[in-house]
Each structure stands twice: as structure tokens, then as C-alpha cells.
Amino acid sequence: MAVDGDFCPYFQQAVELIGRRYSGAITRTLMAGPLRFSELERSIPGISARALTLRLRELENAGIVARQVEPTSPVRVTYELTDKGRALDDVVAELEHWAHDWLAPAEHAHAS
């Protein structure tokens, strides 16, 4: 898709959704598969339970994350990406590639 310099409201909406503090990290972490709340919390250094709850709710409302409740006893709740969320894999991969090329010290750089 050509980037033609005209303002794109959908791009703006996307960048604000994914760019919100921890939203990108949550999306990236869930690319590996569904996780429980406590597993997600441990995977993202510095996130508080409150922030994780808020971000997960936003990502659910945006249709990027789905909350699954398994009817075990006690119930097991997991969070996973929807198709819309998994479709962000190329965005996540390109951003990670850029971050390793331009932000990381040389020993972490992307081998291209």
C-alpha cells in the first residue's frame, strides 16, 4: 500500500490502539498462544494488575483479544488473540525488526 502523505484516520486509530502503554507488549506476548492473567502479568515486567486489566478490556473491546472461560472448577480464564489480533503479526514482527536494528545494542541486532 502506498504511503502517500495524506492523513489516514484508520492508521491513526491503529497506532493509538497498539501504541497505548503495554498494549503492544500484550499483543506481542499473546502471539505465542493463550495465557492466563497471572502468566501475562509475569511476562510483562512492570505492569500492574490494574493496568493489565484495563488494557485487556480495551483490547477485548477492540476485538483484538478474546477472553475464554473454561468451565472447570475453579474456572480457568485465558486470554488469546482473535483473528484480528493475530493479523497484527506482521506489524509486530516489523516493529521488532526495526527495534533490534535501531534501538538495541549491536549484539542484539537483527541478523538480516
Next chain:
Amino acid sequence: MAVDGDFCPYFQQAVELIGRRYSGAITRTLMAGPLRFSELERSIPGISARALTLRLRELENAGIVARQVEPTSPVRVTYELTDKGRALDDVVAELEHWAHDWLAPAEHAHAS
């Protein structure tokens, strides 16, 4: 690059830099070439001069945008992407692709 679920501090740094309000839009707009402050301001609906100044300074400090002063009279100041900034083209393109596929109404969807 594999997305392996381990927390990546460089990814986190990148997503927070680009995801800050308007930073993504500024970066995307400058992909088409250098612009003056007033041109940038007009290109991004709703941005204030103050917010644009702050974001440009952050992007300059991050090495993504360069401020060029041409010694004309009056001086002409333009903003352009550095190599590091231009290297975000694939990130911008993938995010725009996703936004058109998943956020835009069907008539704006990416033709793949």
C-alpha cells in the same frame, strides 16, 4: 525474526515511541518527504502547534526526525526523516495494511 513470547525491551521502547499520540502520524506523513512545520500541522487534523513541537522534539531526540535549517532569508526550516526514521517504512506500511483490513469500512479495505 521469531516472536517467541519473551518480553523484548527494545520492542517495548519502539512501540512506546511510535505509539505516542501523533508520533505515528508524523512519521507516516514525513515518509512522503520533508515538510515545513506549518505543512505538517495542516497534514495532521486536530494536532496543536504545541503538541507538534513536543512530538517533533521527541522524534529528533530519538534520531527519527532531523530538523534542517536552510540559510535563506527568512530561514526555511524543514523536518525530514533520518535513515532510522525511513527504516520505519515497513512498520508503517504493515500497520496501515492492518488498519485498512480490520478498522476501515469495506470500501477502504486494502486490496490484496
